[in-house]
Amino acid sequence: MKIDTGKAVVSLYNKKDNIILVDIYANGELGKIDVDDIHDAIENFDVQIPVDTICLKSGKNFLSDDAFQYSIEHSCLHNKVVYVITQMDDIHFPSQAQETYFKDHLVDFCSSVDDAYHMLKKGPNLL
Numbered sequence: 678m679k680i681d682t683g684k685a686v687v688s689l690y691n692k693k694d695n696i697i698l699v700d701i702y703a704n705g706e707l708g709k710i711d712v713d714d715i716h717d718a719i720e721n722f723d724v725q726i727p728v729d730t731i732c733l734k735s736g737k738n739f740l741s742d743d744a745f746q747y748s749i750e751h752s753c754l755h756n757k758v759v760y761v762i763t764q765m766d767d768i769h770f771p772s773q774a775q776e777t778y779f780k781d782h783l784v785d786f787c788s789s790v791d792d793a794y795h796m797l798k799k800g801p802n803l804l
Contacts, residue, residue: 680718684711684738687718690731690790695724695756696797698790700733709743716754727756731793734760734767748778755779759793760786 679688684703690696697719701707719728740748758779760771771786787793 678722680721682711682714682718685715685718687715687722689722689724690794692724694798695728696731696794697722697724697728698731698733700735701738702736703738704736705738706741707738707744708741709747712740712744712747712751716751719754727754729757729797730755730759731790731797732758732760733763733790734770735763737764737766745778752778752782755782757783757797758785759796760784761790761793762786762788 679686684707685699685701688698688700690698699715699719701715703711719730720726758774760767760774762768762770768786771784775782775784785796787796
């Protein structure tokens with residue numbers, strides 16, 4: 678099952694390992710409602726919260742100020758997060774997330790969804 682929020686596609690990547698895949702394909706600004714829609718989609722799957730998240734940034738997008746603040750307040754939905762970076766312009770994004778709204782989480786990045794899955798499977802020594 679996949680849920681398309683209009684800006685991202687959310688799917689269950691691996692139920693046994695409690696891993697969700699979020700493909701943010703939108704170009705442009707993501708607002709608070711967009712991030713909330715992604716979180717609502719995650720909660721529609723039969724998973725235990727918090728989830729490990731593979732976040733594929735396939736579009737050129739950025740968070741609005743209200744989405745950024747919302748992400749800080751609602752980061753408890755995620756456990757470990759691995760960003761799949763497809764565009765070099767986004768290489769800074771994971772470290773910014775680690776320093777701000779995911780500061781209490783393990784965050785890393787790689788270049789493929791399969792690599793992200795293997796990083797999450799490593800367990801608590803993700804970084």
